[in-house]
Amino acid sequence: MLRRAVDAVGLALDGRSELPPPLRHDDGVWSVAFSRDGTRLATSTRYKTARVWDAATGAPITPPLRHDNSVNSVVFSPDGTQLATAFAENSARLWDAVTGASIGAPMRHDSVVFSVAFSPDGTRLATASYKTARLWRLSPPAPDIFARACAMLHDRSTDELRTRYSIAVSEPLCLQPPPAPDPKLLTD
Numbered sequence: 001m002l003r004r005a006v007d008a009v010g011l012a013l014d015g016r017s018e019l020p021p022p023l024r025h026d027d028g029v030w031s032v033a034f035s036r037d038g039t040r041l042a043t044s045t046r047y048k049t050a051r052v053w054d055a056a057t058g059a060p061i062t063p064p065l066r067h068d069n070s071v072n073s074v075v076f077s078p079d080g081t082q083l084a085t086a087f088a089e090n091s092a093r094l095w096d097a098v099t100g101a102s103i104g105a106p107m108r109h110d111s112v113v114f115s116v117a118f119s120p121d122g123t124r125l126a127t128a129s130y131k132t133a134r135l136w137r138l139s140p141p142a143p144d145i146f147a148r149a150c151a152m153l154h155d156r157s158t159d160e161l162r163t164r165y166s167i168a169v170s171e172p173l174c175l176q177p178p179p180a181p182d183p184k185l186l187t188d
Contacts, residue, residue, distance in 0.1 A: 020058040023051075031073045035080045040097070042083055044071035050085045052097055062100030067093070073115045078122045086113040092127040094138070094183065107136050107183050125183065136183040 023029075027047030034041055040061060044050040049064040050071045065071075069088035076083055076097060083095040091106035092113045107113075109129035117126045125136045 020056065023053050023058055030071060033075050035076045035097070036078060037080060040076070040080070042074045042076060042097075044074040044085060044087075046070040048087075050074050050083065050095070052083065052100070062095075062097070065095050065100055065102075072113065075116050075118060077118050078120060082122075084116040084118065084125055086116040086127060088112045090129070092116050092125070092136075094125070104183055107134070107185070109134065134185060136185055138183050 023041070023043055026049075027045050029043050029045050031044040032041060034055065039055055041053045041055045042050060043053065048067045048069060048071065050067070051060055051064050052062040053060055065083070065085065067085065067087045067089065071085050071087045073086040074083060081097055082103065083097045084092060085095065086092045089106075090109045090111055090113060092109075093106050094103040095101065096103060107125070107127055109127065109132060111130040111132070113127050113129050115128040118124070119126070123138055125138055127134045127136065
């Protein structure tokens with residue numbers, strides 16, 4: 001009965017005749033967050049994973065983002081390019097929200113990390129743990145349009161990328177992503 005009521009409210013709010021299929025997980029879902037533009041949804045689970053989904057279709061965008069313990073919280077960066085997760089292995093982590101690749105080293109605490117939040121400009125990340133909150137300075141993303149294009153356009157050939165961006169080079173463009181800088185602790 002309650003499920004039908006929730007479904008009816010969802011239908012009334014968006015005017016659709018059908019809801020997208022449920023986003024299935026192997027265990028309890030602890031946290032959900034929309035990207036700022038509303039096109040993607042991130043979930044975190046008790047079963048050591050987080051994931052990014054297409055909000056319109058329910059199709060997975062990233063593979064499961066594996067952790068060492070349950071993932072308590074998930075949030076998109078303001079520009080939607082990164083995802084932060086808080087997990088029970090006394091850490092928080094950054095991920096590429098398009099490819100699912102981890103970014104930098106984990107941000108460590110002395111106990112379970114329950115929550116994460118980006119600053120409005122995306123340059124800092126706040127993490128919350130038992131009796132402790134920490135503020136981390138995030139390095140701005142490298143202005144490497146070619147690496148970003150390779151990540152976003154992974155299904156296109158490097159020849160097409162060279163043509164599109166007028167690149168005259170002989171070496172391959174999309175071999176490896178650039179190394180990500182580690183977050184720096186601002187306060188303790």
